[in-house]
Amino acid sequence: MSKKHPVIAVTGSSGAGTTTVKVAFEHIFRREGVNPAVIEGDSYHRYDRVAMKTAMEEAEKTGNTNFSHFGPEANLFDKLGETFKKYGDTGSCERRYYLHSDEEAEPFGQKPGEFTPWETIPPGTDLLFYEGLHGGVVDGTTNVAQFVDLLIGVVPIVNLEWIQKIHRDCAQRGYSAEVVTDTILRRMHDYVHYITPQFSRTDINFQRVPTVDTSNPFIARDIPTPDESFVVIRFRDPAKLDVDFPYLLNMVDGSFMSRRNSIVVPGGKMGFAMEIVLAPIIEQMMSQKKSA
Template sequence: MSKRHPVIAVTGSSGAGTSTVKRAFEHIFHRESIKPVIIEGDSYHRYNRVEMKAAMKKAAEAGNNHFSHFGPEANLFDKIEETFRAYGESGTGKKRYYLHSDEEAAEHNSRLGSALKAGEFTPWEDIPEGTDLLFYEGLHGGVRDGEIDAGRFVDLLIGVVPIVNLEWIQKIHRDKAERGYAPEATVETILRRMPDYVRYITPQFSHTDINFQRVPLVDTSNPFIARDIPTPDESLVIIRFKDPAKFNVDFSYLLAMLQGSFMSRRNDLVVPGGKMGFAMEIILGPIIDRMLAERD
């Protein structure tokens, strides 16, 4: 961990809603004129899109029907840890991009003078000098596997953890809307990933500094037939602080600022779902300000 070069990681499963936290951080960075280096978890996959399909097929032929993006075989866990360590020590390191779409490919091809396609990676390049902090958003910000422990080099580790039925509903609807996947195909993906989900995704949330868990207030008992995603106003968000004293959390202030909020345990704050983004900003903004002030 580093005071001079802070590392912040947001970790959550596919469909968990980590993009909501990312937007909250973007607002904080813009408001406070903070210059982050942003690292996307997908850039640490071991295989590009074509290679991953081939690797999955090969694994299935060998009797492994659970090969997934959640596990170590398909990721570079050591490079995640190394990136966090190197940045914390010196504010430098390497990064690359996974190109999710043709639009992203065109943007980076223009920058690099390359001819990369969607589903491929850009080459590794140096993290630019002069950044204020590293911000990671992806699946494995706090991953542990054998001697690898990425979270030990993170100064602020945040989990985004909707209850699992809601997570599945969000994934099914997102995959259909954004990627054109049939719900049946997404369910197959969920089943294939389950062993790695249990071993490598869920354990991270025991080590996070703060968890944001959205809980719907409507029936989600069968997520595979849900016609829509519960709205924020149909939800509550449980915000769990592992060690409130570590970040000087003022619960009285938060309760006053977040109308309708209450404490369910000594370190669990419950807020209306529609106030999740606001809650993130008033909780995380002061923490980041203190981090940057302590660099000097």
């Protein structure tokens, strides 16, 4: 960990809603004048889109029906850990981008599903910000979590997570519900062994819990709205982060404490709650950076 070159990681599985936390951080960074180096979790996949399809087919031939983007075989966990460590030590590292769409690929003259070349980040950044699947992963000798100064988890209850993924992949990526369901099942082994354990290492978890029936996510016609949800915010060590619970309860109307380290807020206040929770932590982090 590093006070001089801090590393922040937001982690959550596909369809979990990590983008909401990313937007909250972007607002805080803009207000506080923080210049982050941003890296994306997808850029640490081992294979591009075409190669991943081939690797999955080869894995199935050997009887491995669980090969997925969630597990170590399809990712560069060691490279991600090295990136976090190097930035914490020096304030510099390499990054690349995974090009999801034609719009993302066009400026680079490449095809969607490819990676850009590795490049050194620009100098003078204040912190490293990661958003993706494996910000707190631990696998054998690779311990990515140990190099993270602030680890955030985004963990909707699993049925809601699946509903969000099915709707997103069908609407935005053109997949059928059956194909998305097959993907969920194939990923389950790695989800249990590599995704879920991260949330016992996070400093803060944001878990959205719907107040409507989501008992069968595979036939849900729509995603529960924020107003049809609560968000449970759990702090692993409130004293470490100097969490002011009375202030949070006063600022977020309708919030309440559910445990000594957990506050529950209305789903419609999720973005606002994230900002008032995270802003003081970032301010303290930048203050420690200046004095380091």
